[in-house]
Amino acid sequence: xxxxxxxxxxxxxxxxxxxxxxxxxxxxxxxxxxxxxxxxxxxxxxxxxxxxxxxxxxxxxxxxxxxxxxxxxxxxxxxxxxxxxxxxxxxxxxxxxxxxxxxxxxxxxxxxxxxxxxxxxxxxxxxxxxxxxxxxxxxxxxxxxxxxxxxxxxxxxxxxx
Amino acid sequence: xxxxxxxxxxxxxxxxxxxxxxxxxxxxxxxxxxxxxxxxxxxxxxxxxxxxxxxxxxxxxxxxxxxxxxxxxxxxxxxxxxxxxxxxxxxxxxxxxxxxxxxxxxxxxxxxxxxxxxxxxxxxxxxxxxxxxxxxxxxxxxxxxxxxxxxxxxxxxxxxxx
Numbered sequence: 001x002x003x004x005x006x007x008x009x010x011x012x013x014x015x016x017x018x019x020x021x022x023x024x025x026x027x028x029x030x031x032x033x034x035x036x037x038x039x040x041x042x043x044x045x046x047x048x049x050x051x052x053x054x055x056x057x058x059x060x061x062x063x064x065x066x067x068x069x070x071x072x073x074x075x076x077x078x079x080x081x082x083x084x085x086x087x088x089x090x091x092x093x094x095x096x097x098x099x100x101x102x103x104x105x106x107x108x109x110x111x112x113x114x115x116x117x118x119x120x121x122x123x124x125x126x127x128x129x130x131x132x133x134x135x136x137x138x139x140x141x142x143x144x145x146x147x148x149x150x151x152x153x154x155x156x157x158x159x160x161x
Numbered sequence: 162x163x164x165x166x167x168x169x170x171x172x173x174x175x176x177x178x179x180x181x182x183x184x185x186x187x188x189x190x191x192x193x194x195x196x197x198x199x200x201x202x203x204x205x206x207x208x209x210x211x212x213x214x215x216x217x218x219x220x221x222x223x224x225x226x227x228x229x230x231x232x233x234x235x236x237x238x239x240x241x242x243x244x245x246x247x248x249x250x251x252x253x254x255x256x257x258x259x260x261x262x263x264x265x266x267x268x269x270x271x272x273x274x275x276x277x278x279x280x281x282x283x284x285x286x287x288x289x290x291x292x293x294x295x296x297x298x299x300x301x302x303x304x305x306x307x308x309x310x311x312x313x314x315x316x317x318x319x320x321x322x323x
Contacts (some may be wrong), residue, residue: 071299078300121283125278132170132269136303139268139280143261143287143301150288151297 033134036126037082039136042096043048043119044076049095051113054108057101064155068148076143082134105159114150120145170269176223179282180262183216184233185310189256192310196249203255208289214262215282218312234312235276250293255309257290265302295320 051069055062083091085114102108123142127135190209197205210323220230264286267279287301 065310066264071297074299124277124280127268127280128273132271135276136265136268137300139265139276139283140300140303142280143283144297144299147288147291147297147301148285149289 010037010150016116033131034083036130036159037079037134038091040123040126040141041076041079041083041091042094043080043122044072045095046117047115047137048072048076049098050112054112055077055103058105061105061155061159064151065112068151071144071148075144078137079141082137106156109152109156113149113156114149116145116152120149168170170266172267172270172272172275173223173226173228173265174273175270175279176219176226177228177320178197178266179260179263180216180219180223181231181310183212183219184231184259185237185308185312186212186215186256186260188233189239189252189310190236192243193249193256196243196246201246201250204292205249208257211285215260237310238313239310252309253295254290257286257293257311258288258306261270261290261302262304262306262308269297 051065051072055065055069059091080091084106085091097109102111120142123138123145130138187209190205190212193204194202221232223287239252241251241257243249258321261283264279264282267275267282270276270279283302290301291297
């Protein structure tokens with residue numbers, strides 16, 4: 001046991017003054033890396049929601065869109081797999097953006113294309129500060145989303161109405 | 162999904178590897194293009210030119226870093242015989258996959274500018290690979306597949322300087 005003395009008390013005081021997490025103030029705030037990862041998870045969930053709603057509204061598009069949806073579900077699984085969840089807690093499957101499905105297949109495809117483009121651009125903003133492994137995952141997903149934009153553009157040409 | 166490239170990469174070797182992949186693509190499209198006709202041949206020609214531009218860009222970046230760009234090999238080993246339009250399309254897709262994978266290696270560097278360059282550079286070959294393959298994939302560039310074509314042993318330029 002440390003006995004208080006004229007020499008130890010100043011040392012104890014100095015240690016107490018160190019800037020560090022206070023264990024009595026609850027869990028520390030999320031790091032920027034984790035926040036970016038959670039944002040990526042939410043973005044994927046939003047995209048998946050739009051795909052499912054579009055496919056439900058326009059069943060003729062479902063065969064073509066199903067392959068792209070499956071890839072987004074694979075993205076989501078990989079992103080969620082990178083999150084270390086505390087015991088008993090899990091990342092909520094929250095959809096934060098639920099746009100209405102447009103009135104024609106062509107405009108619905110345009111909405112999906114815009115969502116993919118936006119998602120791909122957002123992945124690039126997550127590169128700075130990410131670990132090399134996570135940066136590669138973001139970049140690969142961004143490239144996948146870029147290929148979806150091209151696929152949706154071609155699909156829109158075949159469904160002009 | 163492979164994570165072999167997960168550790169931080171050094172800029173120069175990553176750029177040299179991307180350049181080596183571009184050299185291989187330039188060579189490979191010469192082989193593939195010979196088996197294609199019509200619009201596919203025109204697409205192969207456009208892709209071949211695009212890889213030449215990317216090659217020149219990488220060479221300039223490497224020179225700017227004070228290094229000597231890796232040279233193209235005089236000949237490469239193909240992963241399979243290319244004797245038809247179908248195998249030519251397969252080769253083109255494999256070449257683009259190889260280039261995409263090489264640019265993903267650039268994303269593993271810590272420098273944000275190079276990282277972004279690598280991520281942006283992946284998009285075009287990922288799109289071309291999807292076009293030649295006829296379908297998209299979930300994780301372009303990921304995986305532990307070896308380069309689709311490799312320098313034929315003993316040919317000049319078959320090593321990647323650091």
